[in-house]
Structures are given as structure tokens and as C-alpha cells.
Amino acid sequence: MTDRHTDHGAPLARFAGAILVVCPRCGGRATVAQRPGLPELRYAMELLFRPRRLVCAGCGATDDWEAERRGSALIGVTLGGTEDPYFGRPLWLQVRCAGHVLWAYDADHVDALAAYVGARLRERGPASPTTAMVPRLPRWMTAADRRTEVLAGLAALRAQAARTSPEDRSDVAHERADRPRPRRSSYYRGGPY
Numbered sequence: 001m002t003d004r005h006t007d008h009g010a011p012l013a014r015f016a017g018a019i020l021v022v023c024p025r026c027g028g029r030a031t032v033a034q035r036p037g038l039p040e041l042r043y044a045m046e047l048l049f050r051p052r053r054l055v056c057a058g059c060g061a062t063d064d065w066e067a068e069r070r071g072s073a074l075i076g077v078t079l080g081g082t083e084d085p086y087f088g089r090p091l092w093l094q095v096r097c098a099g100h101v102l103w104a105y106d107a108d109h110v111d112a113l114a115a116y117v118g119a120r121l122r123e124r125g126p127a128s129p130t131t132a133m134v135p136r137l138p139r140w141m142t143a144a145d146r147r148t149e150v151l152a153g154l155a156a157l158r159a160q161a162a163r164t165s166p167e168d169r170s171d172v173a174h175e176r177a178d179r180p181r182p183r184r185s186s187y188y189r190g191g192p193y
Contacts, residue, residue: 005119009132012079013044015109020092020161021084022173023056024063027166029092030056032084035064048076052086058164063087083175093160094172097153098146100138101172104154107161113137114154117147 023030035051052065065086067074077085082094082103093104104110116122116134122142124135141150160170 003119004121004123005116006123006125007116007132007134008125010112010134011044011131012133012136013047014133015105015112016044016047016079016085017106019084019086019105021054021087021089022092022169023059023061023166024054024087024089025061026056026059027169028056028058029164029168030054030058030061030089032065032086032089048079048085049074054087054089058166082172088175090173090175092169092173093157094170095153095156095160096172098140098149100140102141102150102153102157104157107158110154110157110161113141114151114158117141117150117154 017033019032021030021032022028032052032054034047035053038050041047041050049067051067054061054063054065056062067076069075079085082091082101083089084091084105091103091105093106093110095102104113112133116137122134125132140146160168
């Protein structure tokens, strides 16, 4: 546990580079990541529009996703919730915590949440709360009286990130369709990816 955390305004998209999900074929851990060979990112928010590939190292399952096109615009995904926004697969990193489901995209996301939740003094940075992840965390997660319980849940997620087999799957990592996913974000660019 640290004494101080300063929020530098990292958006949730920063943790969407490689999302750990439940494989649609074997039920083990799969990864949803950018397709190889794309130009380097300029902004983290571009991850909402870039072509993705789901790959399972356990059974070899693969699938590809591309953003919908409307004229010259790409229509991207909306982040958040217990399913990945690209393929609708349940997140691999989920655990019951304080009467809710605690989830994360990958181990770096778990570490960022633990740094914030574990801090006794939490300072806001200059970023807008509409794009930053920390100001949008649910109250049950940030409440001081739940700190120990949430940190234990995050430790369980950190351990889960290292597991890969279908038998290691969390009891809450299943399809729920808990949040509708309208693809509302638009991105205008000069050419295709």
C-alpha cells in the first residue's frame, strides 16, 4: 500500500492494448490485440478503431475485427463492462468483490487500479474527468471502508492473469451482456489501416 497516488489522467483506452478474454472455443485464456503490421499509435483513443485479432494460445482459435465504416468515418467501440468491446467475449480477469464484479483488461490495468485504491492520499491531475479512468471508477471501489476487500480482489485478479487453462476460469467469467455496446465513437482519417 502506498501513501500517495497522483492521477495523471490515463484513459481506460490506455489498458485496451491487449485484453485478456475467455476463448470462444476452449474456454481458456485468449488475447484480443491489435493486428500486426499497423502504423504506430499516436493517441491511446485510436485503439477504439484499430483492427483487432483474437488469438488463443491454448487451442489456436483466431478471429478478426474491423471497425464499421460509414462514409469516411470509422465507428469504434465503447469501453467498459465485463465483456471485451470488440468480440463481446467475457473478460478473463473478473472476480466477485464487495457484492459486485471487479474486472480488468490486463495485468497493467490491475496494477493501475491497485495503485489508486491502495493509496491513502489520492490527488487529481490536470486531465478532464470525462476521459480519465480514475474519476469514473464506481464509488464502491474507491470507498476507504472497502479498501482491504477491493485490494484482495485485485490480488486475485493479478493471480488470475498468470493462469491460462479452461479449469482456471473464474466462476464469474461468463457471458452476461451486462451493458449495451453502442458503437458511437467516430474517427475520420485519410485512408484505411
